[in-house]
Amino acid sequence: MSEFISTVANGIWNPVLFLLILGGLFFLIYSRFAQYKYLGHAIAVLRGKYDDPNDPGHISAYEALSTALASTVGMGNIAGVAVSISIGGPGALFWMWVTAFVGMSSNFFTSTLSVMFRGKDSAGQIQGGPMYVIREALGKNWQPLAAIFCVCAMVGCLPIFQANQLTQAIIDIGITSESAKAASFKLFGFTINTAKFTIGSVLMIISGFVIIGGIQRIGSWAGKMVPLMIIVYFGTVTTILFLHIEKVPHYFWMIITDAFAAENYHGNPALGGMLGGLIVAGVRRAAFSNEAGIGTAPMALGASKSKEPIREGLVSMLSPAIDTLLVCTLTALAILVTDVWKTSGATGVTLTLTAFESSLGLIGKILLLVSAFFFAITSLFSYSYYGNKSISFLAGVKAGRIYDYFYLITIVLGAIASITDVINIIDIAYAIMAFPTMVSGFILAPKVMKEAKAYFERLKLEK
Numbered sequence: 001m002s003e004f005i006s007t008v009a010n011g012i013w014n015p016v017l018f019l020l021i022l023g024g025l026f027f028l029i030y031s032r033f034a035q036y037k038y039l040g041h042a043i044a045v046l047r048g049k050y051d052d053p054n055d056p057g058h059i060s061a062y063e064a065l066s067t068a069l070a071s072t073v074g075m076g077n078i079a080g081v082a083v084s085i086s087i088g089g090p091g092a093l094f095w096m097w098v099t100a101f102v103g104m105s106s107n108f109f110t111s112t113l114s115v116m117f118r119g120k121d122s123a124g125q126i127q128g129g130p131m132y133v134i135r136e137a138l139g140k141n142w143q144p145l146a147a148i149f150c151v152c153a154m155v156g157c158l159p160i161f162q163a164n165q166l167t168q169a170i171i172d173i174g175i176t177s178e179s180a181k182a183a184s185f186k187l188f189g190f191t192i193n194t195a196k197f198t199i200g201s202v203l204m205i206i207s208g209f210v211i212i213g214g215i216q217r218i219g220s221w222a223g224k225m226v227p228l229m230i231i232v233y234f235g236t237v238t239t240i241l242f243l244h245i246e247k248v249p250h251y252f253w254m255i256i257t258d259a260f261a262a263e264n265y266h267g268n269p270a271l272g273g274m275l276g277g278l279i280v281a282g283v284r285r286a287a288f289s290n291e292a293g294i295g296t297a298p299m300a301l302g303a304s305k306s307k308e309p310i311r312e313g314l315v316s317m318l319s320p321a322i323d324t325l326l327v328c329t330l331t332a333l334a335i336l337v338t339d340v341w342k343t344s345g346a347t348g349v350t351l352t353l354t355a356f357e358s359s360l361g362l363i364g365k366i367l368l369l370v371s372a373f374f375f376a377i378t379s380l381f382s383y384s385y386y387g388n389k390s391i392s393f394l395a396g397v398k399a400g401r402i403y404d405y406f407y408l409i410t411i412v413l414g415a416i417a418s419i420t421d422v423i424n425i426i427d428i429a430y431a432i433m434a435f436p437t438m439v440s441g442f443i444l445a446p447k448v449m450k451e452a453k454a455y456f457e458r459l460k461l462e463k
Helices: 002-030 034-046 061-072 075-088 091-116 130-138 140-156 160-174 178-182 194-211 215-243 245-261 274-290 296-301 309-337 348-395 397-416 419-462
Strands: 184-187 190-193
Touching: 002 091, 002 274, 002 419, 034 091, 034 309, 034 419, 075 091, 075 160, 075 274, 075 309, 075 348, 091 130, 091 245, 091 274, 091 296, 091 309, 091 419, 130 140, 130 296, 130 348, 130 419, 140 348, 140 419, 160 194, 160 348, 160 397, 160 419, 184 194, 190 194, 194 348, 194 397, 215 245, 215 309, 215 348, 245 274, 245 309, 274 419, 296 309, 296 348, 309 348, 309 419, 348 397
Parallel strands: none
Antiparallel strands: 184 190
């Protein structure tokens, strides 16, 4: 079964790679880079300069971006990047950069549409996201596309990867006894690791306190925790880079050269060769990490209190930049400059842990555990919102509450599952989610540019 899942995941990502990269380039060229000129304005919106409590929506732009970042700046930044480096070497990061840069433009279009074409759920509450864009802007004939997105979001946004890698980090760092690590018990004929089951159960309880409170509580917690976790992680990795400062220029250059040589790629060929395999590996990990073009960020930004869709599109652009161009780059450089990617043979969070420990010893392990906990737990909060809204769109708000409890149970399942199967299942769901999100974006792109032109003209008049 694992081999079949892997084959499907590898096969489906070839067309999605072109969809995300070429689609992002289309948005970039079609907009003539217009939105990139207003990044300063996006920061002003984020700071609350244009907040109006009377605007429709549920949370502020800051809380919406924090919710989006809480899902994107997660274990994908600690473990996903490590997986990418262990498979593709330094060159994989370059293709993650490319995906993030064009993904900023994809986020601008898809998140703008998410506010332009908000709809109401079965309880009469205003909601946003690709499924509502499809229903409200494209009509009933396109409804199957919205349903496909929601079904895949319910799977792709399950917390199994975050729970799996956080559990592994806690075991690697906090449990020194080999017998304790290996202890297990039988349940319904399956052998369950006792430590993983216990950790997963605790994570489920912690997450439940926030998740059951809905988007307001999720947004509030994310707004408090996201800045803290980025500061702690940024400070730790900066220290590692300072200790190995002489290697940083070498690896920056190697990231670029290896991106086209693929000399350190250890995966299967794709798109006709090893270079194609490297590109696919970089794009897959970037898409999982920053989710640009996948459709999750528009669901968070669609909940913003705003009458100006362009503002939320601009704010959404910041998500791939912070996630991949900043946080993922820091993780990758820490792994590269310590040379553990060549010597340890580890992957996932264990590889990142090895890099931190090799430079900072025990304190490095502790700081990574703190960072991993915040990264993963905030992802567990925000992903539940995406899955909840997806099933609520299909079956009503009451079904969303049932999904919350199912979601919490899968935290335990993710903690004890195989990391390979977990990554491939998420990759398949994410790949399918990209089609409704990007296709609706292509069709409605002229409406976004019409709205953007009018908004930017009003900004000029105000100045």
